[in-house]
Amino acid sequence: MSSAGTLIEARLRRPGFALDVEATWDERVAVVFGPSGSGKTTLFRTVLGLLPAARARTRLAGVWLEDPERGLRIPTERRGLGWVPQDPTLFPHLSVEQNVRFGAARAGEDAERARRLAIEVLEIGDLLGRRVDGLSGGERQRVAMARALASGPRALLMDEPLAALDLPLRARVLPYLLRLRDELEIPILYITHDPDEAMLVGEVAVVLDAGRVVATGSPREVLWSRSVLPLSEALGLENVIDARAVEAGDTESTVETAVGLRLVVPAPLKRGESVRLGLRAQDVLLAGERPNRLSARNVFEAAVVDCEKRDGSVFVRLAPLSEGARATPDARLVAKITPAAAAELGLRPGASVYVIVKAQALRRLA
Amino acid sequence: MSLDEVASITSLTLRVGLVATAVILPPCLALGYVLARRSFPGKSAVQAVVALPMVLPPVAVGLGLLLLLGRRGPLGWLWSLSGVEVVFTWWAAAIAAAVVGFPLLTRACEQSFAEIDPRFEEVGRSLGLGRMRTFFRVTLPLARRGVFYGMLLAFTRALGEFGATTLVAGIIPGRTETLALGIYSRVQLGDDSGALVLCAASFAIAFAAMLVAEGWLRRSRTAVE
Structure with missing residues (x-):
């Protein structure tokens, strides 16, 4: 395992659910794949540092965010992560432009460049003056991605960015997503329960089921492996x-x-x-x-x-x-x-x- | 009754109401936020204590304050040390108004914070804002209508405060006589026309406050939704 890689260990017990994840990989774009309730979002929240109750060891592309052995726990606001939650969670009291500028302070000198790149890649230039409540589902999702991107993150965490969209809309947002993936050089963690998406987006797949990692590897291979078969079978994608x-x-x-x-x-x-x-x-x-x-x-x-x-x-x-x-x-x-x-x-x-x-x-x- | 007299009573009333509301705003925001977001042992007890001034007879609250703030009370040494006498000044009226307004504003803050999805704060923090800045740039702006409404409640409650105020501030013309106290003392003295004039002043303030509030609430609604 190279020291530049990503390592995520997360343990959390809750009534009726236990998360016990250990995964490492070196690839830049990882998909976290699994059915609903398998702990994908909980895993994201530990990476973001939003679950103080979880015991986590996290190193993202060589940068340590949390390591209890050394007493290291960087607070959420200083982790430098660009989070795109499943529900876009745009700030309703701000315009589209103010939303995109929200995290600009963190980007420092690069703020202007990061903002322009975000607006350009996601083609939201025409939306900037709009109010958030007037946006369509696909537009909201693009603005949420732009907001994360404009904060100059060291990594992007996307939680099922397409799940809330209907099929035609998905097809419209997907190209932006792939463009984002290809034009950025930062690590991306991408949650999905959709195997099509997992294979399309990921360089490596971490498959979760009932709070545990059942497989890690190239998306094609792991969605195929014996341990994942029951899952892919449920999804019709053996x-x-x-x-x-x-x-x-x-x-x-x-x-x-x-x-x-x-x-x-x-x-x-x-x-x-x-x-x-x-x-x-x-x-x-x-x-x-x-x-x-x-x-x-x-x-x-x-x-x-x-x-x-x-x-x-x-x-x-x-x-x-x-x-x-x-x-x-x-x-x-x-x-x-x-x-x-x-x-x-x-x-x-x-x-x-x-x-x-x-x-x-x-x-x-x- | 002279116009000067009405003006002085009205301005004293406004001052008491504004000072009381302004003073309790920060602690009410903080307490309301903690009650809305955190669970801790004894939370119900804290909520009950906060609500007390709202459910007790105002005169009982006033007596409590008098005992607390009076020269021989637990806080009396504080005032005598600084050479300031609080009891029977307009400050005492403001403190009484603050105490009875406190539960109203705290509850309004708690409820409006509870309605805001914590996810907004989490996104704010993920974008690099610390807890404090997230509160002021995300939580408070989103809760502003409820908080404002709570301030309005506390303010209007302060305008009408009578029971607690008479005990800690007395009815001293020109010093602690607010509109509510003035109306009462004039009725006692048989000066019905004076009482009616002060009633009219009360009505004017209340009406103006509601107008401003409605206008602001309407504007903030169209700006947000």
């Missing part, structure tokens, strides 16, 4: 596939994954376009022999890696073997089938099966 369009069509296109697996998707794509696809484990069919004359557009051979019985179903992890496909641990798929079907197919590690996926079951994530 399989996430990155691919690039190799054949374009008006109604369907063919994409190829990094390991050479070809899939037909029901979307008009441009040749060379990158896509990320989601596939539910229950939408993956298995056959003992190669089926023919099938409506499903995607059929390929795969090797069974392992089987796991859980909650009355069998989860089969598969490594695709189709033409040219190179089997790597990263290329796995998960199928959910009944125990009877698993027995009938004689599934055991190493066995070969045919995988059938309807094009319609491939959901585009990004």
Whole structure:
């Protein structure tokens, strides 16, 4: 672990809930992922220093904020963090401009530059004269991000900035968010319970469940890992596939994954376009022999890696073997089938099966 | 009854009301904030003690003050040390008004602070403002309407204060005679027309205070929401 990295340890007991988190990473952009009630926001509040009852050790990108062993506990106001709460919490007694200027004192000499960058990146120049109550949901969220950014923070903490927005609005705010991520060089902590967002935004994912870290790693890998599977299953995202369009069509296109697996998707794509696809484990069919004359557009051979019985179903992890496909641990798929079907197919590690996926079951994530 | 006399009684009343309200404002803000935001053992007891002057007969409050502030009272040495006599001066009237106004203003502050989502303060602190500055730039501006209303209550209560004031300040014409005391003493003396003139002055002050308050509240409402 490099000393420039981030370390977060947080312990807190409350009636009916315990937070016990230990995580380290070196990446700049981290997503904290988990279902509602898993302790994501509580974790943020300990990083912000807002929970005196919590026992925390926090080092953010090499800067110590709290370390009880050395008696170090920097108060919230001197942590230099740009917090974007889930509900934007804009100050209703101030105009948009006054909101954005609120934290300017902290930015010191850089205040003007930080403010201009915030206004430019989030395109809120036209909103500055407005009153907060006249803003739409998406505008509020952008102003909240600008306010955090204009305070010249050493790191940004964003708590589900898109969660309160409906889908079309999300699509409008998301580009600003990605721009923010790409144009800043400061560390970002980003809370989400949405796996699409987690994979789109994060360089590293810390997965929380019931107040504990269940996995840390690249978002793609951890959302895939065995420990996280029950979570991603609840979210319908057991399989996430990155691919690039190799054949374009008006109604369907063919994409190829990094390991050479070809899939037909029901979307008009441009040749060379990158896509990320989601596939539910229950939408993956298995056959003992190669089926023919099938409506499903995607059929390929795969090797069974392992089987796991859980909650009355069998989860089969598969490594695709189709033409040219190179089997790597990263290329796995998960199928959910009944125990009877698993027995009938004689599934055991190493066995070969045919995988059938309807094009319609491939959901585009990004 | 001369115009000078009415003017002097009116200005004394205003002075008592304004001084009383101004003096209790800082402690009421602080206490109201603590009661709204913190929980601590004995909080209910503190709230009960704060409310006492509001629920006790004002004369009882006055007697308490007299015992406390009089020359032989626990605080009497303080006054004799500085050579100032408080009892039976307009200061005593202001102190009586402050004591009866204190629960009103504290309660108003407590309630308006309690209505403000602590998240606003947390965001303020995360943006680099210490607790004090967050209070003055976030909490107080957001609570200002309730606080102002509490000040208005305390002020108008001070204008009408009678029971406690008669005991600690007496009714000394030209020195401690406020409008309420003046009306009472004139009725006692059979000077009904004088009493009515002072009633009219009371009405004018109260009316003006309400007008100013309503105007301010309306303006602050449109500025915020």
